[in-house]
Each structure stands twice: as C-alpha cells, then as structure tokens.
Amino acid sequence: MEPADTFTLQLRGYQKQALLWMHSLEMNAESARQQKSIHPLWKEYAFPLDPNQETIDLTTDEQPFYYNEFSGELSLEFPVAERKFKGVGMGKTIMLSALIQTAREPEPPSLRNGEDAPSKRHKQLRLDNTFRLSAKKPKTSKGPSATLIVAPTSLLSQWSEELQRSSKPGTLKVLVWHGQNRLDLESAVAQDDGVDVVITSYGTLVSEFMKSEQLSSPVFESVILDEAHSCKSRQSKTARAVCALRARRRWAVTGTPIVNRLEDLYSLLKFLDFTPWSDYTFFRSVVTLPFLDRDPKAIEVVQVILEAVLLRREKHMRDSDGKMIVELPPKEVTVENLEFSPLERKIYDSLYTDAKKNFENWNEKGVVSKHYTSILAMLMRLRRAVLHPSLVLSSIANEIKPEGSGSVDVNAMIKSFVSGDSLDGKGNAFAKDVLNSLGQDENVECPICFDVMDSPMIIPGCLHKCCKDCIAAFLESCADKKEEGRCPICSYAPVRESDLLEVLRSKAAEDLSPGVASSITLRRNDFRSSTKLDALLQNLRRLRDQDPTFRAVVFSQFTTYLDLIQTALERERFEWYRFDGSMDIKKRGEAVSRFKSPSSQPKVLIVSLKAGGVGLNISNTIEGRILQIQKRKTAIVKEAFGGKGGTDSIENLKIMFGDE
Template structure:
C-alpha cells in the first residue's frame, strides 16, 4: 500500500515493483523520484472524483545512487523481474550509468537533451498539446493546391476558392498515381542524395518496400467549423460519378475486402447532407428510420444517407450496409468514433470501401489516440493495426520524443487538410463578460444553500466517508451554479440540474460514454436521439439502447444492467416544465442573471440572438422570463422531437418578430446553421469549452454577414467565477 505521512492508504502499488523497492529501502542504496504525466494525472483524478471508481496510473521511477552500488541495484531489480530502461529525461549534470544496459567501448551513446521534469511543476496542461496544435495549424497546403476546375452541374451552390482547393486535395488522395507531396512512401536516397530505383521507405513506420504501394485510401478534411466541409464532399461525389460507375461495374472485390459481396457506385454518408444538390442529378437514398431502403435501391443510388445509431443497430443483425463494398464512405463529425472500444467505432471500421473520408474540425479532441482511431478507419498502410499508431506516433509524442512529433507532422501532411476561418475574412466576434450582482435576498439564499452543503460535507468527513464527501462537494457546486441562473424564481428542490451537470463533467473528462456498451452519449433525456442517455440513481450512465435493456419491475422500478441496482422509474425524469403564453404565473420571484439577459435582449431587439445553456431547466426558465415580459421566443432542447426542433428553428429564421432562440448546448453544437442571428448569450460558464465553441460556431460561419457579439454571464463572488 502507498500511504500518506499520517498513515492513510491512498493507493495499491504493483506487487512486483513494491518488492524491489522494499529491498532497496532496507539496504539504503538508492533514492528515487517518481513522475506522472500532468495530463494523465489530471484526467485520472477527475475520473476518480466524478465516478468514484479506482484508476490506474503509469509512473516513471528514476533511481539515483552511488556508482559503487550500481551492480547490487541491478541484481536486486533483475531478481524481481524488473529491468532499467534508458531515461526519457536526463539531467546533463548527473552521470548516467545503467547496470542493465550493455555498452561497447567503441560505440558512444548519445545523451538526451531534455532535462528531468521539475516535480513542483503545477500546470495541469499537457505541454505536447501546443506542439500538436502547431502541427494542425500548418496543414493548409498553401501553394500545393489549385482551384480545381470541374463540372459543377449537379451542385446548386457556388464553391468558394478554398473549397475548390479541397477538391484538388481529394482528387489527389483518391488518385492511383498520387503525387509525391501527399505520399507516405518516399523514395530512398543514399549518402550523396541519389535516389534508389527500387526502394521506398514509409516516412512514419520506417519500413521499406521494393515498389511504391497504393495509397489512394482517402483522408481527413479537418477545416474549422463553418468552412463548408459538407458541400466540398458532396461536390467530390458529384464530380466522380463516372469513376464510381466504372468501379461498380468491376468484378467482385478480392483480397482484403473478403466480406464484400457486391460493389456499388454509391457513397455512404454517415450524416445528413442533401441541401446543396441539384434535384434529380444525384440519386439520394436514406437508410435510417422506420422505412429503410432495400439493397436493390441502395445499389442503384449515388448517395446513401445513414446515421451512427442506424449503423450500430444494423451491425447487430444481417447488415445490408456491411454487406456492400462502397465506392466511398464519408463520416461527418468523425471524432464521434474516437473511442476505439465502442460499438460505434467497430461498426464504422467494419464497413468496406475503396475510399474513406473523415470530416471533423477537431481530429484530436483530448488525446493523440483520438487521431489514431481515424487512422485505423482510413486503413493507413503500416499504421492501421491495433497498436501501430501508438507505437510509432502517440507513444513517442507522450514521451516528448522529437521523432514522434516529426512522424506526426509527416503523417498529417500527407493525409489531412485543415484551414481556419481566417479564409472567410469574417469580422472578429466581440466577446465580453457581463458581471451580474446578486440582490441581498439572493445573496442570503445563496449563502444558505452553500452552508447547508458545507455541513453535509463536514458530516461525511467526520464519518471518514470520502465518497460521500466528494459527491457532496459536487452536488454543492451543481446546486450553487443552478441558483446563479434561477435566482429566487424556482424553489431549491425544483432547480436540481445534477444530471445535466454530471454529463458536462463527464464530457470534459472524455468519459461521456455508456457504462454498458461504451457508445458516446451527448445529451440526457432526449428520447429522439440514439446518442442521448440517462444517468441512473446508481450513477451509471446508459445510452437509450441500453436503457431499453433494463429490466422493468412492476412498471414502476427498473434494474440497472450494469450493477443490478433497482431504481425508480425514469418516467418522472422525462417530465418537462411547459412553456405557455401564461408563463408569467409560474415565475415566483426574481433572478438577477435573467434580468440582465432580459435587458440585453430588449435593448437589441432588432437583432436576432441565441441563448445557450447546458441545462434544459435554465432554458425553460429563461423562456418563461422573456415571454412574461412580452418577448416572443423559440425553444429547442433535447426533450423535443426532431420535427418540433425543425419547426422552432424555421420559425425563428423566418419570423422577424421573434428576436430570440433559446437552446441547450447539446442540441446547438451539431448540425445547425444559425447565421440569421448575430448575438449569442452564454448563460453560464462551461466545464467543456469545446462544446460552447461548437455552438458559437453555428453563428460564426460561412454566410455570416454581420459582426457577431458574444455575451457570457458570470455572477460575481460565486462559484461561477471559480469555473471561468
């Protein structure tokens, strides 16, 4: 056991390592320092705090001691099956002597230029992130791409120059005669820079081939949100119809594509994308919902639209989609498959295709292995094995190895295209913080809530129940954050947002996945969405499909499929606060934050605005507040059906008398174009800034002609200022 100075057990150490350390301690032959990557430490601690589950940390142990004890130290370690490895970090002032390292007098070992990390380093960020962002920021291939001149008869929307350049990138990455600029296999050269005739080396994996292998597998379009990635890919489909038809006329697939039965000219698009296509020029078929297309209809299509949820469900039975060799597969929001252990990832990767494309503005969301999932889907040669990407790229980058960053750069330069919104020459948004002051009555209530939770936490600590203390702290933060929005308008027991807040915390830690099947969960209580889920009282997060697996007991209680706990029925959780013209009668009192929102909306009533919040209850309450003051609004949240959402958004876009659209961040972060608005209100600070950024990106995008104003509301001297 690992203990603190007062004897509290805090961790279980690996037994093999413990035995060696105890032996070395008894002999007093060495001292040692232990290092943990700050990013991993922060991630695992958040996971432990949020879920209360044990976590495993990888640690690096550095031994220091007298050279005269080197042989004994080496023997003690090797007797327990441990062997010292070359250090990733080496202080140049300390001589390096490894008793387990074989050395030859005629060969000198090069020392690492990196210093031992300072133990007191307090930043929780990963230093490699800046370098990765730098790599991503240099993938526009400026000067290497041309405005491809193609027949655009089938496309109703005029392409921008950067979209035509993207078509050039796509054409090159799908060409059997790929140019050297995008090839991973480089022709080998000798010491005099002369090229070998029959030798090509993989620039990432390092392996050599006598002939240059084909690399026309597709790639990644990682343009920032708002640059028209979807339109670009539809244009690529439209301009390659002849090639697609020739592909479908060829013989059955051979070689690696064993599972494919029949080729099709169709491109399978895992996202909705038809608004830019001229009528009748591209035959589009939908494969989702209750009435799915037949295999014959699919084989006679140019575009087949489906969803991640349909793909997962289809893969569990006789799958039509997996029984076809597609000309091309395009996955939108491709970061959705970043978790390689999920059904979602397995269902997508199992599809058979000639070309594969990933569309995502965030190819690396949290860790470098996010990109590894996309590389496996693309089937990049020599990097598509289960551990290949980690061995050649992610592992060396984690260890701050310069070769790892060089390999990452080489890989992305070949397969990825990324441009920023600077291309659009949009005016920079005016972003400001609105500091809100609580009234005396609100401050007293805020302090009363905080004091009540503090006493509960103190009682848990007195009982030495750290789990209750940790969850109590979480509930306190959640309740105080909710009060900052609702003020005195809602009774304390009605303002609980714990489940929405729990999901937000899980998303920040990249742990928002189903506890049973590991698929991504992006919202709570949205019965219309397969990516929505439910957090049970036992704290397990389940997706909608796995909620249906739960055993119902007398129609009032259910049994969790993960732990077997019996919970109350979920029906009560699905009840929502109604919105009506008489909503003013539901407002009991006053909220300083909603009053500030009201003032801003009324002052700029001629401009359309969008109000975002993480919580459905806050959106409903804000809608009631604005409606009570004669401001008509539209509302979109996860509890509404898809037709209801479309109706509300269309009404907001077309009716000039409606100045405000209120929506939860989950529904506003994906799949919407809201450029009709130019003012954005963020009701509360977010645990996960990327979700907020995605939502704002629906306003700041191609087609936005006005200057965008972003207002973030922060209540002074509260927990909200800690969250910023």
C-alpha cells in the same frame, strides 16, 4: 478546380483547392500525393566519407539513404506517407457536396457474388438431350455509386437541405435513412434509378450493427463521417460500426481529431484503414507508449502523421494575396458582471461551504481520487445555483411556474373598482385614478428609494406603487424579522410577493388604439426569476427596442434552465423556438426553419448545448446577435453564424457573476 455542372453554388478559392485535392486523391492522381515530409517510421542518414581518400570534394551532393528502425529496411528512395484523411473547418458540407457531384461515375460492373473481377476459370458447360446449352451466364450488376453520410441526428435534415440546395433539381437523389419505418437500404441503392446519397445517424448505424454484430449494408462508393470524433473511443459500438462499413473511399470530417487523449486519433486511422497505423498494437507501441513516457519523438510522429493525412482550413488563414480566405461579420464581445441577490448569495454560499467541507474531509483522508464523480456533481450543483436557485432547491421548484402569461385585464380592474368591488372591498376614486394614470405617469418616484421607477409594482390591496427591487427587498426584510408582509407606505397587510402586479408599458403606445389598456399591461408577479435570468430579459428588451426584427440565440447546458427561459419569454411576449435533444428530427428542422424565416417580429431560439453544439447552421440575413449564458460557447457561435459567411454584425454577450 471547378465542380460539376450540376453543382449550383459558387465555391470560394480555398474550397476549390480542397475539391482539387479530394478529387485527385479519389482519382489516384500523383499530384495529390506529392509531399516533402519523411515517413515517421524512417530516418535519413548520409553515407560516411572514405577515410582513405586524400582529398574531399565539397561541391558534390551527399547521397542519403533511409533506414526503418522498426522493420530493419534500407532504402535509397525518399519514403513518404500516403494521404487519406481530411478534416476541414469551414463549409465542409458544400465542399463534400461538390465532391459527390464531381465524382459520380460508378466503378466497373462486378459479379453479384462479390468478386472484384470475373474468374479466369470457366465452369464446365452441360448439354441437355437436345444439345442446347443450359449453362447460366454469370449475372453482373453495376458497381457501387451511392455515397453514405453518417452524421449526428441533429444534422441529418441540414445535410439533406444543403445537398438539395447545392444541386440542380432532379440531379441528386437523397435518402434520409432514419426512424422506425426506414426503407430497405440495399434495395434502395441497388436499383438502376436508386438513390445517390444516403444520410443516416450514428445511432441508426449502431442499431443495425448490434443486430448481428456486423453490417449487411451494400458496398458504397464513398463513406463520409461528419463530426467523426463521435467514434473516438476504439472499443465503442460506434467505432466498431463505422469500421464495419464497406466502401471504396472513406472520408472523415472533424475539427477535433484529438479530443481528450492522443489515442483518439487511432479510431479515425482505423476507419480510414491507414496502414500501418490502423493496427492498434503498432500504433500503441510507436505513438501511445512513447507519449506516455514523455518521449518527444512521439509528438514528432503524430505531427508527421497529421501532415500526411490532414487538410485543415481555419478562419484566420489568408490567401496568396494576403486577404482572409473567408470574410466573417464583426463580432462584439460584451462581458456583463452581476451581483447575487441576498437570497441567491445565501443559497450559493451554503452550497459552496458544504462542497468545500466535503472536499477537505476527503483530502485529509487521502481519498480525493475516489470521489471524482461526487466532486463533479458538486461543481455542477454550484453552476446550477448561479443560473437559478430553483435548479438546486426542490422546495421552491413548484413555485416558479405561473399559470398562463400572468396578464391582468386593466379595463376589468377599473370596472371592478368603479362598481365598488375592489380587492380590499373599498371602491374609491383613488383606485380609479391610479389605474387610469398608469399609462401617463412615466417618471414617478419610488417612495422607498426616491428614484424614478423603472419597473413599477402595484400592491393590489392599496394600489400604492414601488420599485420592483425595493418592494421585494422590503418584503424580504419583513420575513427576516418574522413579521407579516405589509405595504411600506400605508402598512396594508398582508402582502405577499406573488400578489404584486407588475406594470408593463408598451414602447409603441402611439401606434396602438387609444386608451389605457392599449398602452400598459398589468402582470401578476407569480414567477420567481433570478438575477441572471433578469439580465437576459433586460438585454432582450434592449435589443427589441433597438431592432424590432432582431434574432437571438440563447445557449444553456441544462434543459431545466431552458424551461425557465421559455416561461420568461412567454411572459415577455417574445416569439421563441426550442432546439434540444428531446425533439425528433422533424421538430428540430421545423424550429430552425421557422427561426430563420423572415419576419417583422423578434425571434429567440433557445438551444441545448449538447443537441446544438455541433454543426447547427442558423446563419441569417438579418442581424444575428448571440446571448451567451455560459462560458466556452465562442466556437459554437462561430460555426452557427459563420456557416454561410454573413455580412452583419454579431454581438456575443456573456452574463457572468464575480464568482464564476
């Protein structure tokens, strides 16, 4: 089926099929309700043979009859279940936009008092003294024509942008009904030139519902729930609010109709008013209780229900010609295993030992079931320790954030040494030669490991150079021996790890202005990193060397770790953008838009898993590479970069430890 003329995008084949199915259901077409599966409450039986019949004709077809064991009904007609529910996995925003524009005819006019049709009983007319009729004619208004879309807060701007992008200018009026200064919804919809689509969040809907335990919203032509599993709990305020909405047509869009329990499906059936399953007592007696009793029939009933009401598209499906229904860019999954540093190993082992000891004590007392919350808290603590020790040790939390970017002016240091005012009070030619040769000496050996220094570190007092890992390990060994930190070459003391200067060489020094300061940068080592964070930065540098315009998305469940990543990106001079729950809709939209905009510089988007875990559309024409910090992000990455069906490759990097 082709969409309306106002729809400007090109639908794929499977999207046109979905549009035909949805539009047929809304128009009550019989073709959309054809179904071969029997209703789950009915059973099929065959009439018994006549025992007095001497011969049996095997060529005749048996005539079945159907019995409903719950109501006791008998029927000769094949009982089917009506379809009402839709859950899609790809391009749902575009398909629903096509549906909204294809079925925009309002319902017939109705009376203002809410009646569906004019009453046949007319009110008696009254005549005044001049015999003029004074009876007022009933006021009529147009039927509902607006569509309400309820979505998570992070998707409101995306819905608005996609609806405007997929329609001709001026043909679809969209209102984002969210925030403190939102307009009166009923007046905005009731006007002759009112809005066509209203987009709001679940939080706003619940806020309006809790004011009077009911919604005074107008009647909508359609209500669409995006990420409909947000109302999975039937007793939640969200579920009660969406069920109180008034609409002629209802659509629930979700990739996970069942999240944690089988009963999660009930809230969706309740919203769709899919009788008899919208009755909780009936649903519990037919589905929930048999399932808890391990009755296999419960699964059969659920399967038939989903077959009757569910339309699903998956990326691995193929069309009638054997081709993939959607071509996704190739994805390369790389798993990088790391080893803890000695300090990180001590911290992690200490936390693990304490957690194991507590669990064993609870297990001996038989009270493990009473400490589920504490067990989960200990597991989360171990997960944070893998990312960065500062996330679990408050004593060093204040030591990890440097002041500014930590850069040191090389020319200023040279002038300081030449003038005789060096850090140790000894201005000499050696210091000047060391600083002047930083940009030229690229294959200098470390005096500790005798290998080429990848990340040279300068000791300010004596200006000797060592590998970053070597000098850090040497200073740590001094601390273990309760000795003062010193230079491993000349024994200059005291030396602290935060006093060291890191040498950063520019990869494009030939394109810069001549001079040492143009090719190298000195940076204070006042930021305490971690093994996993160093691995992330190393891969980002590698991507920048391979493609100066690359895009990367970094996910993390912990916003405190995003703070550390943000600081590290600033020190590495990466252009970064943030997307988390503390940002309002406008700032989130700006961050995604700026990240997607073309640029000759690399960009990194750091995303909170909770805020960006649903529907985040960051598809880009430039090659997208995903740096995945934690596990279980594959589905999110597919949705993020598969939204528009790009053609470039995706690199999915998992940075893990052996203990994870």
